[in-house]
Amino acid sequence: MELNGVGLIGAIVIGGLAGWLAERFMRSNMGLVMNIVLGIVGAIALNFILATVFNVAYAGAIAYLIIGFIGACLLIAVARLIRR
16 A cells, blocks of 8 residues: 555544545535545545556655545545435
8 A cells, every 4th residue: 555655654644634624625424433544545546546547646744635635525425426
């Protein structure tokens, strides 16, 4: 699993923050664990998409937070589409 230089603990903390920001932005109601999961999985998924489709790479905590936030927002939107 590629964490782009933030480390495992940093990925958990930054992923939790990204998930929480996405939760507030998308006005959804989830718990702490789901925020962390959405932030980390969103960052990894969007990183994969950016690296394979657009050949873009990033590193560092701020980039991980931004990519995690965008990825988590996308995951929340997909979950909402599936629920309907």
